[in-house]
Amino acid sequence: MKTFKTGGIHPPESKFTENIPVELMPVPQELAISMNQHLGKPAKPVVKVGSEVKKGELIGEADGFISANVHASTSGKVKSVKPHPHPGGHYAMTVFITPDGQDEWAEGVNTDPVDWHRFSREEIIGKIKDAGIVGMGGAGFPTNVKLAPPPDKKIDTIILNGAECEPFLTADHRLMLESPEEIVEGLNIITSLFGGEARAYIGIESNKKDAIETLTSQASSKGIEVVSLKTKYPQGAEKQLINAITGRTIEPGELPFDKGCLVQNIATAVAVYEAVCKNKPLVDRIVTVSGLEIGKPKNIRALVGTSFRDISLFCGNLKESTNQIISGGPMMGKAVYTLDVPIVKTTSGILFINNAGIEKARERACIRCGKCVDVCPQGLAPWLLANIAQLREFDEIQLLGLANCTECGSCTYVCPSKRELVHWIKYAKALVNNRQKRKSA
């Protein structure tokens, strides 16, 4: 079975919700749609307080090259436009919509599927851009930018990421079981953008046998290879996925297109299909609601802008013993400080946990056991980076590969001294950036 060469760990999978079909969550009483749903500059709000909007109508315009459009998730009235907490931890400009209960689509949006072959390459990318499609695996990189790499970079391999290596999360798994045709169609659209010479793969971890079967039978006749990957974290990380399927290594400072590869999350492929064939913007997604502290763990399809609070009520309410609410997965997600944050296009899961260790956990000295070096998928020495970051010696930390860290968390998972390795590395990255900004200013 294929896997990536260096490092990796196998935390308990905890896929409690893998057999629960996706449940559609009804429109909540209020939606808080953040302008910051993607990497890059936040979108600029283009609606005024009091205006009526229809479902799928543009409410935020992409600001610059690395940015994306944002659309209303349902029909209703714009209640306010103000800064509001974002699941990423900080504040972002947010458009509050009070739904009118009609859930009415805007004119020409969400039509019956049309044949995409009649569209030109530019038209397809234009539709993806207009629909505000971003990478739904978590990073939120604007898809239209990703699908148009610099002309000198030849793409010969396209990979759909169905690995879903994070514990608890099963959103992509359910999508693969319930929408295999859309996934394959989306992959075909993406492949067509590269002259039809690119080889297409779908990478799925071996713990999702039913998804592998379903997609294999769906894709067999279409020249797409479904690859079963060893269940090892972080198989779903871009560089590790490329290494496992193609054997190529993305060197530090390189991007996948430098080695002729393009990776998209499986949900993004479906979103691409819907944008191109049905003119449907990205306004909802599957979210795994799980953890031991939620009443009824399940997979839901929720509108972008639904608050964590409403979702927790829809899933049987959270227990009093909850002491952490995670947006995303437990390895790379973010702990939110309030239930009044909305989901965004990249929220793949909400976990309600009682993290018993967090109260007593205190960092102890590094005992130089070397476990972090053994598991780092990027071949770094996390103990070294963290120790230097703690001493605040940032002069040469870049030379130790600080920028290559993908913050996957494998090192922190294994550390016996419970050192916050990833946090120290993120801290060092922020301070080094800050230094460079001040130097150039």
Next chain:
Amino acid sequence: MESVNLKVSNAPFVRSKDSIESVMYNVALALAPATVMSVYLFGMRALVLTVVCILSCIAFEWLMDKARNKPNSCLDGSALVTGLLLALNVPANLPLWMVVLGAFIAIVATKHAFGGLGYNVFNPALVARVFLLISFPAAMTNWPFPVPFSFDMMIDMETGASPLGILKTDGVEAALSSLSLMDGFYGRMTGSLGETSTLALLAGALWLWYKKYISMHIPLSLIGSVFLFTGLFHLIDPSTYASPTFHMVTGGLILGAFFMATDMVTSPLSIRGQLLFGLGCGLLTAIIRLWGGYPEGISFAILIMNSVVPLIDRWDLNDRKALNQKKLKTT
């Protein structure tokens, strides 16, 4: 509505069950066969010595944590392992006050004076042993003969030099006649509490390797280089130099190679560094054994190499920097 008390921390929110305690207690478990063997060979005195050593190490650790105003971690297992290793490194009839002094040197002078767990440069148990050896050479080299299950508290025990001691003073023939290889392997010879039974030590080492707490790079390169070096000289002149297998089972080689040299805090992290470390230890051990003033060289060898470890780490660090510098320039 906000009845839950949320806490914000950083990812990842799940951690493996490993902790310093689990690492340390597993090392202690790996030393259990050797400890049991020592009680079998040297009697109750061995047990009393071991217990006193461990308790005094833990006590000094508690004292130092209090004195340095740090959260108390005397039961995190590191003091236990230091105490156990020190006990296994001394003769069964060593006066108990010397054992306590050794514990003081190990915990206070070697570990906490350098910053505590994770910061010490030298292996605490070894420094204590060497300190005791240099300060009390007679007491530390008067090895009792093994008397299985003896309840004798060492009032008048039959003592003598260790096989390596005989090798140093009386030559190869005398040494070989004092010991059969099988005895050496099982441990029926004079020596410190833990170093005699090669079998028990190997069993414990295999357990540690299985649990992935030690890698075999250091022990194998250490033992390998001792074997090759002593083997070379044995071939050149068998009447002056004992066979490499003799060197394998005598002295603290196995104990040192698997449990002292592999101490995580004081050994290098990279594979290349570990091989170099093992090689250096092995060569120094062999040189001291063959031509040095002391019959046993492994303690000194490991300590000397401990002082070189920061240099080895810096070598690795510079290599990483150079590699990344190259990568940054080419992309």
Next chain:
Amino acid sequence: MISEAFIPAVASLGSVALTLGLIIFYVSKKFHVEEDPMVTIVNDILPGVNCGACGYPSCGQFAEVLVETKDSSMTCPVGGTDLAAKLGDTLGITMSEPKPITAVVLCQGDNDTARETAEYLGIQDCWAATQTYVGPKQCRYSCVGLGSCIAFCDFGAMRLENGLIIIDKDRCTGCGACIPACPTGVIVMQEKKAERYVIACNSHDKGAATKKACDAGCIACQKCVKVCDDDAIVIENFLAKIIQEKCTSCGKCIEVCPTKVNCILLEEDLKEAKQKKAS
């Protein structure tokens, strides 16, 4: 018998020591670096803290450049006017006087007045906290209250009290080392004045949001602007700011400020200001 061992030992070690001493003496004389003696004199006058406030990395460098260029515009904020006079006398020039400045924390949101988000259990450093989320306090412009700036101060002028940084005005020399240490930019440098009024808030949130986040925040109600006869207060982006050059320290603004804890601060201790308001 004793002397048998004693004399040779003392003699041999003593002669070795003497030889080495002579070698060291010779080397120190032969390889002596010529240095302008004035530089040493000037360096001795300087405070020797190496804080970098003058723009040079060390006091030694400052001395070197000053002696070489005799640039009278070079100032040492730490030494102040006294030092400028001494330097001037030593070098025979008139040194410009540095404006006495001090660091000010534009925040009064301590654990009693600022509303909490959730307990922060990550690395206890202000940068680390603000990188993870908005911080332990709801206001994203506030003093985070984990004390990372304290280590940057060479003069021990900062302390953490009840979740807020307090700057000791007597110890602060205005070197500015604490400014890059703060992730929310809540520390600013201001001129030292006998009676300095400053609006100790950094929040650019609208009034309602500010009030929700903290009891001691400026809600930009404009009462102070209206009452000021000298036009010394302006509102910038929902935050009032006193223009120090125009302020006559009349105190009218402080009487009309409606926020619970005085967010217009005198050049006095925080405790004293609270007592004054209470009485």
